[in-house]
Amino acid sequence: MIIEHLSYSYNSGTPSEALALKDVSVSVSRGEWVSIVGHTGSGKSTLAQHMNALLIPQSGLVEIDGVQVTPKAKGLRELRRKVGLVFQYPEQQFFAETARDEIAFAPANWGASGEELEQCVDYAVSSVGLEPDLLGANPFSLSGGQQRRVAMASVIAMKPDYLVLDEPTAGLDAPGINELIRLLKKLRSEGLAVIQVTHDLQSALDHSDRLLVLENGMSVAGGAPEEIAQYLLENPVRGLVMPPLVQFAAGLRERGITLDLTSDIGTIIKKIEERRPCAGIAGERQDTCSF
Amino acid sequence: MQFLSGISLGQFIPGDSLLHRLDPRCKIISTFLLITGLFMASKIPDLVLWGIFLLALPALSGISLKTILKSARPILFLVAITALLNLFWTPGRAVFQAGFLKVTEEGLMTAFEMGMRLFFLVVFASMLMMTTNPMAFSDGLERLLSPLSKIGFPSSEMAVMMTIALRFIPTLFEETDRILKAQLSRGADFESGGLLKRARSFIPVLIPLFILVFQRAENLAIAMESRCYVPGMARTRLNPLVWSGKETAAILGLLAFITAVVLLDRSYFLGFVAI
Numbered sequence: 083m084i085i086e087h088l089s090y091s092y093n094s095g096t097p098s099e100a101l102a103l104k105d106v107s108v109s110v111s112r113g114e115w116v117s118i119v120g121h122t123g124s125g126k127s128t129l130a131q132h133m134n135a136l137l138i139p140q141s142g143l144v145e146i147d148g149v150q151v152t153p154k155a156k157g158l159r160e161l162r163r164k165v166g167l168v169f170q171y172p173e174q175q176f177f178a179e180t181a182r183d184e185i186a187f188a189p190a191n192w193g194a195s196g197e198e199l200e201q202c203v204d205y206a207v208s209s210v211g212l213e214p215d216l217l218g219a220n221p222f223s224l225s226g227g228q229q230r231r232v233a234m235a236s237v238i239a240m241k242p243d244y245l246v247l248d249e250p251t252a253g254l255d256a257p258g259i260n261e262l263i264r265l266l267k268k269l270r271s272e273g274l275a276v277i278q279v280t281h282d283l284q285s286a287l288d289h290s291d292r293l294l295v296l297e298n299g300m301s302v303a304g305g306a307p308e309e310i311a312q313y314l315l316e317n318p319v320r321g322l323v324m325p326p327l328v329q330f331a332a333g334l335r336e337r338g339i340t341l342d343l344t345s346d347i348g349t350i351i352k353k354i355e356e357r358r359p360c361a362g363i364a365g366e367r368q369d370t371c372s373f
Numbered sequence: 374m375q376f377l378s379g380i381s382l383g384q385f386i387p388g389d390s391l392l393h394r395l396d397p398r399c400k401i402i403s404t405f406l407l408i409t410g411l412f413m414a415s416k417i418p419d420l421v422l423w424g425i426f427l428l429a430l431p432a433l434s435g436i437s438l439k440t441i442l443k444s445a446r447p448i449l450f451l452v453a454i455t456a457l458l459n460l461f462w463t464p465g466r467a468v469f470q471a472g473f474l475k476v477t478e479e480g481l482m483t484a485f486e487m488g489m490r491l492f493f494l495v496v497f498a499s500m501l502m503m504t505t506n507p508m509a510f511s512d513g514l515e516r517l518l519s520p521l522s523k524i525g526f527p528s529s530e531m532a533v534m535m536t537i538a539l540r541f542i543p544t545l546f547e548e549t550d551r552i553l554k555a556q557l558s559r560g561a562d563f564e565s566g567g568l569l570k571r572a573r574s575f576i577p578v579l580i581p582l583f584i585l586v587f588q589r590a591e592n593l594a595i596a597m598e599s600r601c602y603v604p605g606m607a608r609t610r611l612n613p614l615v616w617s618g619k620e621t622a623a624i625l626g627l628l629a630f631i632t633a634v635v636l637l638d639r640s641y642f643l644g645f646v647a648i
């Protein structure tokens with residue numbers, strides 16, 4: 083999936099025109115986990131909807147598996163199967179009477195039936211770790227965490243090659259988040275591209291292969307987690323909670339120790355140790371040491 | 374693609390123009406005066422004056438003429454229908470006849486005048502909505518209707534209901550747009566198939582929408598109750614409405630203009646009869 087110089091404004095040509103994306107470029111390949119981070123209103127959801135051909139680029143290019151998204155392009159529906167999009171609060175789209183029907187909605191829309199449909203549903207249910215006896219339940223009567231799983235399953239059931247998730251962790255508790263991350267890692271290892279929209283920098287730095295930082299609709303940084311951590315150390319982004327590591331490094335810098343977060347952890351520890359009044363960060367006499 | 378874009382009939386456009394700053398009561402009364410005036414005088418020469426008035430609106434409201442004219446677009450269809458009906462159903466001297474369809478000279482005139490009258494009506498009414506924040510509008514309406522509460526008319530409840538409805542219309546469109554998109558990305562197809570199939574394909578949109586609306590209504594009720602809202606109880610205002618000299622001047626000016634148009638209309642009519 084290739085996105086180049088993408089710009090988009092809502093209500094263009096009216097007095098309430100609002101620029102949501104400006105000159106954003108990013109590419110994602112299969113088996114990769116890319117996180118899109120940014121403050122609220124920075125254009126993350128707008129970018130996510132372009133990946134699914136729900137929004138058509140006003141300028142710039144969106145190309146998915148060789149198909150370019152244009153207003154007249156054929157096969158946009160096929161693209162929407164390839165790129166599964168899990169919306170923010172996806173449980174608000176529920177309409178079916180049972181969780182099974184909800185999960186079967188997408189594959190059935192693409193013509194799966196009978197044995198094949200069963201197989202899609204089973205695959206999705208086991209992927210998200212939903213207890214099979216909940217399948218007959220009314221989706222509205224499930225708990226929040228179970229609802230989120232049904233919603234995820236309803237997208238995974240169409241076996242997408244790319245999975246775009248808009249704030250998938252919003253409203254989940256800590257075990258729920260851990261479980262979700264385990265699921266996404268598993269899907270990535272199966273060859274899916276995972277694109278996660280989030281404002282949780284720490285989790286994005288921990289789990290993704292690459293990050294894209296959006297600020298006011300513009301991409302201000304992109305790269306591996308270490309590079310992004312280093313970037314954030316130098317340019318804190320308004321409206322995002324800086325991860326503890328970055329805060330720590332910023333605190334050290336105020337005291338005259340400049341860390342390079344892109345270097346490996348051994349080098350960083352050595353750098354800190356050099357400035358300590360006593361040696362051995364993991365040594366026995368820690369009680370006598372203080373910064 | 375944005376599925377429900379361009380619904381701009383009378384949407385509030387924030388600004389700081391003379392019209393924006395006028396008391397909402399003044400604008401509501403003015404709109405009624407204008408509508409009355411339009412019904413009293415909409416012959417072709419009068420329409421010229423109304424047109425001149427329309428051309429003054431961009432300067433008064435800070436809204437471009439293009440946007441003002443665009444606000445009438447959703448009802449152009451209605452204007453056309455009205456004009457067509459009048460075109461064929463007005464008796465008089467025929468200028469064109471095909472079968473039972475007969476176009477008369479009088480029909481042409483009436484069609485044009487009726488169409489233009491409707492057009493001006495919508496443009497003036499949407500001018501009110503474009504320059505008045507919905508909250509201020511319902512405030513103004515409440516104050517104007519408050520004398521009726523003496524005879525048991527629930528004017529303040531009406532105003533609250535209207536505020537809420539106006540406040541939630543855009544939200545409702547946003548939610549519909551979001552749910553439509555969500556179902557589209559799960560492969561829903563709203564465009565192909567017969568009428569029945571297409572109608573059925575909207576079930577996955579309508580059900581979540583209804584659920585959301587009820588949830589919102591409930592949340593709103595709880596929020597209002599927890600802030601001690603009691604229907605019918607007198608409340609004070611954060612921004613009380615002020616009727617100052619400029620409101621009086623605006624009304625008087627408008628009245629003078631409308632009187633002039635009506636007088637012109639009558640003199641034209643008298644002159645026409647004299648000939």
Ligand SMILES: Nc1ncnc2c1ncn2[C@@H]1O[C@H](COP(=O)(O)OP(=O)(O)OP(=O)(O)O)[C@@H](O)[C@H]1O
Binds near residue numbers: 101126129547
């Ligand atoms: N349907 C819409 N109509 C008009 N403007 C919109 C619409 N959706 C979003 N915007 C505007 O576009 C900008 C980007 O919005 P977007 O939803 O992409 O942000 P986001 O990064 O996803 O924010 P959040 O973290 O709050 O979900 C915002 O300024 C928003 O006000």
Ligand SMILES: [Mg+2]
Binds near residue numbers: 126127128170248
């Ligand atoms: Mg968003």
